[in-house]
Amino acid sequence: MQLKVIENTKSRLVFELIGEDHTLSNALKQALIEDKSVKNAGYYIDHPEIGVPRFVIEGDSPVKSVQKACDTVKKWNSELAKKIKLK
16 A cells, blocks of 8 residues: 555645555545544545545644544454454
8 A cells, every 4th residue: 555645734635545445445534534623534536446545634633633543443453353253
């Protein structure tokens, strides 16, 4: 996975997640939406076969919000792995 920053201002961050698809993108978007400091978060993929997820995040500190969202997704994955091992 490669991250390509398109725009980075105080209240807006636009980046692409090269090498990823909807799987990680949906989880990251959900974690961003749950962050109260994020005013708007979403992503789109121009072409379903060859497109790259492009995220747009607006809020108080978008870079910190993405870092926090990544930690949240890691936590979700860890919790899921523990539940799967129990069964």
